Amino acid sequence: MPRQLHQPDRYPLTSKYDAAWLLDLDMGPNPLWLLEDLARDLALKPGMRVLDLGSGRGATSVFLAREFGVDVVAADLWVDPAQAAATFAQAGVQVEAIRAEAHALPFEANAFDAIVSIDAYEYFGTADSYLAYITRFLKPGGRLAIATPAMRQEIRDLGEIPAHIKACVGWEAVAWHTAEWWRFHWAITGLVTVTAARLQETGWADWLHWARAGRSPGRDSVIAMLEADRGELLTFALVTAIK
Numbered sequence: 558m559p560r561q562l563h564q565p566d567r568y569p570l571t572s573k574y575d576a577a578w579l580l581d582l583d584m585g586p587n588p589l590w591l592l593e594d595l596a597r598d599l600a601l602k603p604g605m606r607v608l609d610l611g612s613g614r615g616a617t618s619v620f621l622a623r624e625f626g627v628d629v630v631a632a633d634l635w636v637d638p639a640q641a642a643a644t645f646a647q648a649g650v651q652v653e654a655i656r657a658e659a660h661a662l663p664f665e666a667n668a669f670d671a672i673v674s675i676d677a678y679e680y681f682g683t684a685d686s687y688l689a690y691i692t693r694f695l696k697p698g699g700r701l702a703i704a705t706p707a708m709r710q711e712i713r714d715l716g717e718i719p720a721h722i723k724a725c726v727g728w729e730a731v732a733w734h735t736a737e738w739w740r741f742h743w744a745i746t747g748l749v750t751v752t753a754a755r756l757q758e759t760g761w762a763d764w765l766h767w768a769r770a771g772r773s774p775g776r777d778s779v780i781a782m783l784e785a786d787r788g789e790l791l792t793f794a795l796v797t798a799i800k
């Protein structure tokens with residue numbers, strides 16, 4: 558029996574997409590809801606060259622190409638690019654799919670107008686040196702925009718990874734930060750100007766809603782984490798900066 562996904566009204570662009578298609582591409586929480594919200598802080602225009610970094614099974618790249626008419630490169634480590642390419646062909650969008658490790662990207666400097674990363678940057682982007690590396694691929698004036706699992710308080714300030722979070726994701730939660738952590742971490746370098754760094758007010762509720770409908774193998778433990786959290790700590794951060 559397929560699970561139902563009721564799409565919230567606050568994501569009108571995503572609501573046009575078939576829920577079963579979205580859930581078939583599930584690798585983590587509500588990528589298109591995150592991207593639709595993040596895109597409000599971006600100024601994407603047709604013809605721009607955009608890197609979707611950690612693009613997974615490709616729903617976000619389809620959305621970028623269709624909704625904004627941008628020219629997308631979908632780069633991911635775990636997903637076979639042939640599988641992503643089949644999704645793009647089926648969706649009727651021209652998106653280049655490549656396998657790439659986020660620290661060894663096969664691009665020229667200044668190659669992109671925007672780099673977008675949905676629920677992926679936390680896997681590779683928290684090291685102090687990473688911003689200097691990734692912004693090398695942005696044109697001057699280009700934008701870096703991420704949606705990443707976030708905390709309402711820093712784990713450093715809490716003194717530990719809360720038990721309900723540790724039970725689900727273990728040590729990996731050390732990469733989950735507040736929006737202000739991201740703002741400072743990027744702004745202090747002088748490499749970019751941070752134009753938005755916000756926590757999603759509906760992030761926890763969206764995440765739980767998606768997890769309940771989703772099909773990923775770890776969903777029960779994600780649901781348990783979110784239910785125990787009650788929205789007190791967990792949400793998503795949406796961070797955008799201009800080079």
Ligand SMILES: C[S@@+](CC[C@H](N)C(=O)[O-])C[C@H]1O[C@@H](n2cnc3c(N)ncnc32)[C@H](O)[C@@H]1O
Binds near residue numbers: 613660680
């Ligand atoms: C939770 S999935 C999200 C995928 C997709 N953005 C979405 O929201 O559906 C995280 C993605 O990050 C990618 N990833 C993790 N570490 C990476 C790395 N070092 N380089 C490139 N991609 C990486 C994985 O391949 C995976 O597809």
